[in-house]
Amino acid sequence: MDELTREFLIESQEGLDRMERCLTELEERPQDTGLLADIFRSVHTIKGTTGFLGFKRLEKLAHAGENLLGLLRDGKLAANPPIITGLLQLLDGLRAILRMIEAEGGEGASEDTALIEKLEELQAPAHAVAKHPEAAKTTAHTHAASPAATALPPQPAASAEPEGPAVSAPQSSETETARPRAQASSAAESTLRVDVALLNRMMNLVGELVLTRNQVLQATSGDPRMTLLSRRLDMVTADLRESVMKARMQPVSNIFSKMPRIVRDVSQLLGRRVRLQMEGQETELDKSLIEAIKDPLTHAVRNSLDHGIEPPEAREAAGKDPEGTLKLRAVQEGSHVVIEVSDDGAGIAVDKVRNKAIERGLIPAERAAQMGERELLQLIFLPGFSTAAKVTSVSGRGVGMDVVRTNVERIGGKVEIDSRAGKGATLRLRIPLTLAIIPALIVRSLGQSFALPQGALSELVHIPPGQAATAIEWIDDAPLYRLRGRLLPLVFLDKLLMPGRNGKPGASRDHFIAVLDADGRCFGLVVDGLADPEEIVVKPLSPALKGVGFYSGATVLGNADLALILDPGSIAMKAGVIMTAEEEALRAVDDIKGATRIEYLLVEAGGRQAAVPLADVLRIEQVPLSRIEYIGYRPVLNFEGHLLPVEDSAGVLTAAADGPNPQIVVVVCREGNRHVGIAVTHVLDVAAGIDLFEAGTGQAASSVTLLKERVTGIIDLDSVAALLAGVLQETEWNQMAEAVR
Amino acid sequence: MSGPVSGSKHQGKTTAALLEVCSVRLDQTLFGVPIRHILEIVGSTKPQPVPLAPGFVGGLVHYRGDVLTTVSLRQLLAMPPKEGAQDILVMEGAAGYFGLLVDSVGEVLTVSPADYEPNPSILDEQHRAYLAGAYKLKDCLLVMLDPERVDPVRLGAAQAA
Numbered sequence: 001m002d003e004l005t006r007e008f009l010i011e012s013q014e015g016l017d018r019m020e021r022c023l024t025e026l027e028e029r030p031q032d033t034g035l036l037a038d039i040f041r042s043v044h045t046i047k048g049t050t051g052f053l054g055f056k057r058l059e060k061l062a063h064a065g066e067n068l069l070g071l072l073r074d075g076k077l078a079a080n081p082p083i084i085t086g087l088l089q090l091l092d093g094l095r096a097i098l099r100m101i102e103a104e105g106g107e108g109a110s111e112d113t114a115l116i117e118k119l120e121e122l123q124a125p126a127h128a129v130a131k132h133p134e135a136a137k138t139t140a141h142t143h144a145a146s147p148a149a150t151a152l153p154p155q156p157a158a159s160a161e162p163e164g165p166a167v168s169a170p171q172s173s174e175t176e177t178a179r180p181r182a183q184a185s186s187a188a189e190s191t192l193r194v195d196v197a198l199l200n201r202m203m204n205l206v207g208e209l210v211l212t213r214n215q216v217l218q219a220t221s222g223d224p225r226m227t228l229l230s231r232r233l234d235m236v237t238a239d240l241r242e243s244v245m246k247a248r249m250q251p252v253s254n255i256f257s258k259m260p261r262i263v264r265d266v267s268q269l270l271g272r273r274v275r276l277q278m279e280g281q282e283t284e285l286d287k288s289l290i291e292a293i294k295d296p297l298t299h300a301v302r303n304s305l306d307h308g309i310e311p312p313e314a315r316e317a318a319g320k321d322p323e324g325t326l327k328l329r330a331v332q333e334g335s336h337v338v339i340e341v342s343d344d345g346a347g348i349a350v351d352k353v354r355n356k357a358i359e360r361g362l363i364p365a366e367r368a369a370q371m372g373e374r375e376l377l378q379l380i381f382l383p384g385f386s387t388a389a390k391v392t393s394v395s396g397r398g399v400g401m402d403v404v405r406t407n408v409e410r411i412g413g414k415v416e417i418d419s420r421a422g423k424g425a426t427l428r429l430r431i432p433l434t435l436a437i438i439p440a441l442i443v444r445s446l447g448q449s450f451a452l453p454q455g456a457l458s459e460l461v462h463i464p465p466g467q468a469a470t471a472i473e474w475i476d477d478a479p480l481y482r483l484r485g486r487l488l489p490l491v492f493l494d495k496l497l498m499p500g501r502n503g504k505p506g507a508s509r510d511h512f513i514a515v516l517d518a519d520g521r522c523f524g525l526v527v528d529g530l531a532d533p534e535e536i537v538v539k540p541l542s543p544a545l546k547g548v549g550f551y552s553g554a555t556v557l558g559n560a561d562l563a564l565i566l567d568p569g570s571i572a573m574k575a576g577v578i579m580t581a582e583e584e585a586l587r588a589v590d591d592i593k594g595a596t597r598i599e600y601l602l603v604e605a606g607g608r609q610a611a612v613p614l615a616d617v618l619r620i621e622q623v624p625l626s627r628i629e630y631i632g633y634r635p636v637l638n639f640e641g642h643l644l645p646v647e648d649s650a651g652v653l654t655a656a657a658d659g660p661n662p663q664i665v666v667v668v669c670r671e672g673n674r675h676v677g678i679a680v681t682h683v684l685d686v687a688a689g690i691d692l693f694e695a696g697t698g699q700a701a702s703s704v705t706l707l708k709e710r711v712t713g714i715i716d717l718d719s720v721a722a723l724l725a726g727v728l729q730e731t732e733w734n735q736m737a738e739a740v741r
Numbered sequence: 742m743s744g745p746v747s748g749s750k751h752q753g754k755t756t757a758a759l760l761e762v763c764s765v766r767l768d769q770t771l772f773g774v775p776i777r778h779i780l781e782i783v784g785s786t787k788p789q790p791v792p793l794a795p796g797f798v799g800g801l802v803h804y805r806g807d808v809l810t811t812v813s814l815r816q817l818l819a820m821p822p823k824e825g826a827q828d829i830l831v832m833e834g835a836a837g838y839f840g841l842l843v844d845s846v847g848e849v850l851t852v853s854p855a856d857y858e859p860n861p862s863i864l865d866e867q868h869r870a871y872l873a874g875a876y877k878l879k880d881c882l883l884v885m886l887d888p889e890r891v892d893p894v895r896l897g898a899a900q901a902a
Binding site for chain 2: 542554556
C-alpha cells in the first residue's frame with residue numbers, strides 16, 4: 001500500500017470517528033447546523049479524496065451520503081430517527097469499505113445498491129421539514145404515487161419505530177457536550193501525528209538519561225560546585241520523563257466515544273430504554289492500554305444492557321423509571337485508573353448464579369449451598385459461565401465475564417463486581433496507568449535481582465533462620481507452607497532456575513515467601529531476600545530468551561543493575577500449580593465456612609482490640625506522626641499524592657504524640673469508591689471471624705465478631721465515611737488536596 | 742584495550758577491495774569482524790547471567806536504555822569461560838541489536854583479499870558454522886567471524902530445531 005493510501009485511511013478513520021460522535025449528538029439536538037456541517041465535511045472529504053485515488057465504490061457511496069447530508073445541512077430536510085439510522089448505516093458501509101482497502105488493498109467488487117437506494121429514499125420529501133405545510137402535503141402525495149418507494153424492502157424495525165429507545169449522550173451540562181467539538185477543530189491545528197515507535201525510542205533514551213543522571217549524582221556528590229548543576233539535571237530529567245510518558249497517554253474518551261453508538265444499537269435490538277451517562281472522559285491511560293481495554297469494556301456494556309437493565313415494562317412494574325441508566329465512569333486513583341460500568345437494573349440474581357453454576361458442573365451442589373453472596377458473585381468470572389436465560393446475539397454465548405477478567409488481568413489490571421438485588425450492578429475495572437512502567441518488588445535469589453510484578457503479589461511471609469525446617473513442610477518432594485490453616489504450595493526460585501541445586505533449604509539463613517496469585521493459581525515463591533519495591537521500566541527480551549518462559553522482560557534498576565522480570569503465571573504453570581474452578585470454589589468454602597467466616601485484620605487501637613474486614617484493607621503504612629496534617633480538626637494523610645482522611649476515634653494520634661517514638665500505623669481501607677485511613681497502634685494478626693448471634697432472637701450481631709475466641713468490635717467503615725466525608729464528597733477532597741499542595 | 746600490532750600495513754594491491762576488520766582476541770587466537778557490522782564497542786562489562794538461558798547466551802547488559810542480549814564467543818567455540826570483565830561488540834541482528842562477548846577488542850586492521858583463505862576442511866564442523874575463512878597476517882592468522890551466524894535469534898532457532 002502506498003503512502004498516500006495509508007494517509008487517506010488514517011484520515012478517513014478519524015473523520016468517521018468524528019462523524020459517529022456528531023451523529024449521536026445530533027439525535028439530541030437535531031437542529032444543530034454546526035453538527036450537520038461537521039458530518040457533511042467528513043463525508044465530503046472522503047468523497048473528494050477517493051475520487052482522486054480511484055476508489056469508485058467508496059466514491060459512489062460517499063456521494064449518496066453527501067447528497068442527503070447536503071439537504072440536511074441546508075435545512076431542506078430535518079434530521080429524524082430514520083435519517084440518523086440511515087446515516088449510521090452509511091457510516092458502517094464506509095467503514096467496511098475502508099477496512100477492506102486496508103486489508104486487501106482494493107475495495108472489493110460488491111455493490112452497495114441497497115444502501116445507496118435507501119439514502120436516496122431518505123432524501124425524498126417524505127422527510128422534509130414539517131414547517132412547510134405545502135411540502136408536507138405534496139410528500140404524502142408523491143410518496144403514495146411513487147412505485148419505487150413502495151417497492152422498497154421494509155425498513156428495519158428500529159427506524160420504523162419512532163418512539164424507540166432513546167439514547168442520550170453524556171449530559172452533565174450543555175457546555176460539556178459542546179466542548180469536544182470546539183476542541184476537535186483547534187486540536188487539528190495544534191497536534192501532529194507521531195509514530196509510536198519513535199515515542200518508544202524516546203522513552204528508552206529517557207530511561208538511559210535517568211540512569212546516567214543517577215551515576216552523575218553519585219559521582220559529584222562530594223563537589224559543592226557540581227551539586228547545583230546535578231540538582232538541575234535531576235529536575236530536568238524528571239520533567240522530561242514525565243512529558244514523554246504523557247505523550248503516550250490518551251484520554252479514555254477514545255473508547256467512551258464508541259459507547260453511545262453501541263448502547264443505541266444494542267438497546268434498540270433488545271427493546272430497552274437506556275440513558276447513558278459518562279464521567280471522567282478526560283482521564284488518561286497509556287495508548288496500548290486503551291487498545292487493550294476496548295473489548296472488555298464493550299463486553300461489559302453489552303452485558304449490562306442484556307442482563308442488567310430490564311425491559312421498560314418490567315421496570316415500571318418494579319416501580320422504577322422505565323428508562324434505565326447506564327453509567328460509565330473513569331477516575332484515576334494513584335497509579336491506577338478505575339473504570340466503572342454501573343447500571344440501575346435488576347442486579348445479579350445470586351440464586352440464578354448458584355443454580356447455573358451447579359447445572360454447568362462448575363461447583364458441586366452441596367458446596368454451592370454453603371457459599372456466601374460474595375463468593376457466588378465471583379463465579380460469573382469462571383470460564384463457561386453465562387446466566388442469560390436465552391442465548392442472544394448480544395451476549396450469552398458462554399464467553400462472558402471470564403474473557404473480561406482474562407483480558408484485564410493480562411495487562412496487570414483487576415476486575416471487581418458489586419451487585420444489589422433490584423438496585424443494579426457495578427463492574428469495576430482497575431487498570432494500571434501504563435504498561436511500560438509497572439510497580440514491582442525486587443527480590444534476590446542466586447545472588448541476582450529479580451523483579452516481581454506487584455499486581456500478582458498478595459502478601460509476604462518471612463521465615464527467620466532456623467525456622468525453615470519446621471515452617472516448611474513436605475509431602476514427598478513437594479514443599480508446603482501453612483498459611484492461616486491452608487496449605488500453600490511453594491516454589492523455590494533458586495531451584496527452579498538452577499535445577500541442579502541440592503534439595504532442602506539451609507537452616508542458617510532467612511527465607512522469604514512471596515505469596516502470589518496468578519490467574520487464580522495461588523502459590524508461594526521462596527526467595528533469599530527482599531529489596532525495595534520499585535517502579536520499573538519494562539524492556540522486552542530477545543526472542544532467543546523467550547523459550548525459557550519464566551521471564552516477561554527485563555529492567556534496569558535504580559542502581560544500574562539489571563533484573564529479569566518474573567512471570568508468575570508461567571512459573572505456576574511450569575511448577576505444576578493448578579487451580580481449577582473446582583478447587584477455587586472449594587477453597588472459597590474452606591476460607592469462610594459458609595457465609596459466616598470472614599477474614600479480619602486484628603488491630604490494637606488505644607489499648608483495645610478491633611477488627612477490620614481484610615477484604616477492605618488496601619495497605620498498611622507505618623508513618624511518622626509528623627506526616628499527619630490537619631484540615632480544621634480532621635486529621636489527614638497525604639498518601640501517594642492523594643489526601644486520605646484518617647479516622648482516629650480511639651485517640652491513637654494523641655497517645656502517640658506523648659510517646660518517645662511518635663509513629664503510628666495507618667490501615668488504608670476501601671469504602672465504596674473512597675479510601676479512608678484508620679489510625680491504630682499495632683497490627684496484630686489476620687484471623688477468620690465467627691458470627692455471633694444474639695441470645696434469644698438468634699439474629700446475627702453486625703458490629704462484633706468472635707476473633708480468636710475473643711469478642712471483637714468491627715470498625716464500621718461506613719460510619720467512618722459518614723463521619724469524615726458525609727459533608728465532603730470525594731471530588732471536594734481532591735480539590736482540597738490540590739489546594740493543600 | 743591492547744591488541745597486537747601486526748600486519749596492519751598492506752599496500753601495493755588494489756585499494757578498492759581492502760577490508761577494515763575489527764580484531765578481537767580470545768586466548769591466543771585473533772578473530773576478526775568486518776567493522777561495517779559493528780555499531781559500537783562497549784568496554785569492560787559484566788553481563789547479568791540469565792538462568793536457564795541457552796548456553797550461547799552470555800547474559801544481559803544495559804545498552805542505551807535497552808537491554809541487550811549477548812552471545813558468548815567462548816561458549817560458541819567451546820572454550821572455558823573467563824572470569825572478570827569482558828568487552829562487547831554491539832551488532833545489529835535480525836531482531837534488533839545484540840552483543841558479542843569477547844575477551845578484549847584490539848585495533849582495526851586493514852586486510853587485503855589477496856591474503857584470504859576459506860575455512861580449511863579439517864576444522865571442527867560445529868565451529869566452522871560461525872567462521873568465514875581467515876586472512877594471513879604477517880605473524881599470525883586473523884580468523885573471520887560470520888556476523889549473521891552469531892545472531893542470537895538465529896542461534897536460538899538453530900538450537901530449537
